[in-house]
Amino acid sequence: MKIVTTRRISQTFFFSxxxxxxxxxxxxxxxxxxxGWPINWFLQLDPLVAIGTILTTHTFYRPLLWALAxxxxxxxxxxxxxxxxxxxxxxxxxxxxxxxRRKSAAQKIxxxxxxxxxxxxxxxxxxxxxxxxxPSLAATLQTGLLDxxxxxxxxxxxxxxxxxxxxxxxxxxxxxxxxxxxxILAVFLTAVFLNLLIPRFYCRFICPxxxxxxxxxxxxxxxIGKREKxxxxxxxxxxxxxxxxxxxxxxxxxxxxxxxxxxxxxxDELIGYQTxxxxxxxxxxxxxxxxxxxLSLAGGIFAVPAVRLSGKLAGNWHYKVIRPPxxxxxxxxxxxxxxxxxxxxxxxxxxxxPSGIEAGLENLWTPVLNNRIGSSGCQLNCTxxxxxxxxxxxxxITLAEKLxxxxxxxxxxxxxxxxxxxxxxxxxxxxxxxxxxCQENCPLSPKAIYTREYFSTVRDGIFTVKRAVDxxxxxVEETIAPGKFATGDYYCISEDGERSKIAANTENTLVISADxxxxxxxxxxxxxxxxxRLQRPxxxxxxxxxxxxxxxxxxxxxxxxxxxxxEGETRSADRALLLKR
Amino acid sequence: xxxxxDRNFGRRRFLARAAKAGISIAAAAGASYLLYDSKGPGAxxxxxxxxxxxxxxxxxxxxQTISVVKGSxxxxxxxxxxxxxxxxxxxxxxxxxxxxxxxxxxASPPMLAATTHPDxxxxxxxxxxxxxxxxxxxxxxxxINDPASCFALSGIGKAASQAGAKIILPKAxxxxxxxLAGGKLIKDWPVFYEPFAGADKLIGIAPVKDHHxxxxxxxxxxxxxxxxxxxxxFHQDINTIIAELxxxxxxxxxxxxxxxxxxxxxPTGGSVSDLRRANTLIASTDMVAADSYGCGLLDLxxxxxxxxxxxxxxxxxxxxxxxxxxxxxxxx
Numbered sequence: 001m002k003i004v005t006t007r008r009i010s011q012t013f014f015f016s017x018x019x020x021x022x023x024x025x026x027x028x029x030x031x032x033x034x035x036g037w038p039i040n041w042f043l044q045l046d047p048l049v050a051i052g053t054i055l056t057t058h059t060f061y062r063p064l065l066w067a068l069a070x071x072x073x074x075x076x077x078x079x080x081x082x083x084x085x086x087x088x089x090x091x092x093x094x095x096x097x098x099x100x101r102r103k104s105a106a107q108k109i110x111x112x113x114x115x116x117x118x119x120x121x122x123x124x125x126x127x128x129x130x131x132x133x134x135p136s137l138a139a140t141l142q143t144g145l146l147d148x149x150x151x152x153x154x155x156x157x158x159x160x161x162x163x164x165x166x167x168x169x170x171x172x173x174x175x176x177x178x179x180x181x182x183x184i185l186a187v188f189l190t191a192v193f194l195n196l197l198i199p200r201f202y203c204r205f206i207c208p209x210x211x212x213x214x215x216x217x218x219x220x221x222x223x224i225g226k227r228e229k230x231x232x233x234x235x236x237x238x239x240x241x242x243x244x245x246x247x248x249x250x251x252x253x254x255x256x257x258x259x260x261x262x263x264x265x266x267x268d269e270l271i272g273y274q275t276x277x278x279x280x281x282x283x284x285x286x287x288x289x290x291x292x293x294x295l296s297l298a299g300g301i302f303a304v305p306a307v308r309l310s311g312k313l314a315g316n317w318h319y320k321v322i323r324p325p326x327x328x329x330x331x332x333x334x335x336x337x338x339x340x341x342x343x344x345x346x347x348x349x350x351x352x353x354p355s356g357i358e359a360g361l362e363n364l365w366t367p368v369l370n371n372r373i374g375s376s377g378c379q380l381n382c383t384x385x386x387x388x389x390x391x392x393x394x395x396x397i398t399l400a401e402k403l404x405x406x407x408x409x410x411x412x413x414x415x416x417x418x419x420x421x422x423x424x425x426x427x428x429x430x431x432x433x434x435x436x437x438c439q440e441n442c443p444l445s446p447k448a449i450y451t452r453e454y455f456s457t458v459r460d461g462i463f464t465v466k467r468a469v470d471x472x473x474x475x476v477e478e479t480i481a482p483g484k485f486a487t488g489d490y491y492c493i494s495e496d497g498e499r500s501k502i503a504a505n506t507e508n509t510l511v512i513s514a515d516x517x518x519x520x521x522x523x524x525x526x527x528x529x530x531x532x533r534l535q536r537p538x539x540x541x542x543x544x545x546x547x548x549x550x551x552x553x554x555x556x557x558x559x560x561x562x563x564x565x566x567e568g569e570t571r572s573a574d575r576a577l578l579l580k581r
Numbered sequence: 582x583x584x585x586x587d588r589n590f591g592r593r594r595f596l597a598r599a600a601k602a603g604i605s606i607a608a609a610a611g612a613s614y615l616l617y618d619s620k621g622p623g624a625x626x627x628x629x630x631x632x633x634x635x636x637x638x639x640x641x642x643x644x645q646t647i648s649v650v651k652g653s654x655x656x657x658x659x660x661x662x663x664x665x666x667x668x669x670x671x672x673x674x675x676x677x678x679x680x681x682x683x684x685x686x687x688a689s690p691p692m693l694a695a696t697t698h699p700d701x702x703x704x705x706x707x708x709x710x711x712x713x714x715x716x717x718x719x720x721x722x723x724x725i726n727d728p729a730s731c732f733a734l735s736g737i738g739k740a741a742s743q744a745g746a747k748i749i750l751p752k753a754x755x756x757x758x759x760x761l762a763g764g765k766l767i768k769d770w771p772v773f774y775e776p777f778a779g780a781d782k783l784i785g786i787a788p789v790k791d792h793h794x795x796x797x798x799x800x801x802x803x804x805x806x807x808x809x810x811x812x813x814x815f816h817q818d819i820n821t822i823i824a825e826l827x828x829x830x831x832x833x834x835x836x837x838x839x840x841x842x843x844x845x846x847x848p849t850g851g852s853v854s855d856l857r858r859a860n861t862l863i864a865s866t867d868m869v870a871a872d873s874y875g876c877g878l879l880d881l882x883x884x885x886x887x888x889x890x891x892x893x894x895x896x897x898x899x900x901x902x903x904x905x906x907x908x909x910x911x912x913x
Contacts, residue, residue, distance in 0.1 A: 445851025488820035488887025
């Protein structure tokens, strides 16, 4: 078998399992749901994830050890990952081929030549790593913005899959929503359509992971090269060169993505994959200018403090940044989150959403809870997000830790925030309507939402008694809407303060509930007052965990009458609301 | 090509072009005619096609309307309670499709009794399939928490499918709009319709639970799960909506499980300390009667639940249990 055929099989295989891992990232018991499928594997293979978190945390988190294998293989064989494994690379490879296949050989050779601008990806890498590398200044992990594995994971899981699944409801029984998914799609499509301009545009000019591999491939034991110094100089080897590494002349080892097209296209079989350096000469170092390097390094160092001038990690923190249960304190969280979106994909209720930039630039695409989206806030008996997080930005907590039971009973449950009532919008508080859906749905025992009974006189609710017989009071006024007070929530009060439930009414009579008999029948000419019995909700701040089920269920469906805000979250002491007992 | 040739060619081309232009004009004019709308959109939007849930109830059999069985073993009390009403064969004929509506509202484990006990659902499925030789049993609900999680954590999904039932999750296309004749609240409202439309019989099976707003959640309140849309707005008038649910849904049989009763913190519960053992299971063809008996397990009176009187005056059933001559039994 030709080596390029082997490569295509490998690309198809890894792309297929990547797509498969997107599909099976659903909590459930069926074989095609998440029951042991290693859906984080591509993220774990990604050395940029590993090195980024090593720089920010100074530790090598165990599940990321797979990246060491990728690094070692790259040191031995060169950038095999780009053309053999990377699902984003395969997508670029394929669309680049589709978009340019009708062009002449001469045009293709022109398209695939080496360009000076290919050094941009090194500056992207240096910029991101320098943002991560100086914790004494302020470190943040932003590699996930352009790191191809988190980028394609997020694009497939949060955009393409929900669109593809929505007509068939196979993966999810209800439509999944992701706030601002259009931006994720826009970045993804831009990267894909740039292949029509130049094949593998993203890989050649932007990809920080490719840049990292380029550095590691410097000492590659096997490499592509010419077996003879002289050839007929037909340049056909550059016709389909994926990396734009110029194999006809001084091959740039750092740009070579091991597509093997040059070896395939050389009619004289002068190109080999060998330990011998190319006889036509090779350039092993990436083409990085000192000035560019220093500028991007300095850019990274200055960027983080500049972004943080908004105060989003200080007093001006955004109350809507409600992180999933088990999320680390904000600064530590931002040192680990790679914006891959796995927590958002897996969350069974769809409440975890990609953040926008309103809570700070660094927050883009990090997970926040939006209780208006999804099937029911953060579900009490669920810890899926922490179990899947590849970098432990959300710790893999147990249910006992989340609920504060067993050995965690001293620590208490994990709070995501606190629910607050908006008494200007709440039906029992502002509009004299019974409701308390929030109280009913509070999943805690005892409930964090409790009620106090309050009897409120209804508008125009004072009537004059015409006559009263047994349980029926006839009023002088004949203006009551029939049945209006018959819901079981209305009471009438006689002048001596006796309160009785109303069972029925017509336009001029009120009938008292069957189990009730007036102690003293109201006198003709006296006044009778109609009141509605309200249960007005309150939050017990000691109990509320900020799960957001109340906010999700609140029937005031626009701006909810009960809303969770991040105050009181367990993960940051400076946002505490309650005095320690 | 000569000048003359060119002109000839031009003439022919002109005719062809004129013909194409004519067709285009005809198409544009025709499309305009077909799509012509002199009125514009009305205020109410497009009216939806309305459906009505089938009536699953059977003719009454005096003296065999409600049975109350005391005992701690749910499987035995269930079998006994149904047997006392004439056996499952009275309700289900061979070859029929049976829909079972348990309460699967919350994603919480069976021990907390916020949902129907999975053993009960499984036994009921077995009774329908094995004893009454039903063709198919479906188990379905439209829960409050995430549906897939509710069926998984409550244990009902696994128990029912192992017993041979088909689980139907509330996908959007299964809802249709309905209007309840004589109703005040259920008007042009989405209801979980499709799974029931294809069924011959319907059995509701619910636990007895405290409910702060309506005092108690039992067999009638269980059918809240058939409502779609933003159904929470009905809490403003909870008694009317529960009575209307009882008017809208006419089950063949209801089972009310008071083996463990959620006395406080309902309807979610969340702790075993919210429960009390009452060791009672009720089977009834009259939901109002079942709930009228059940409220006693919560130390409530019939008048504490205004929806019972409302349902009774709507003709759904009776709160006067004694008039039905309930059959009592105890399993030691």
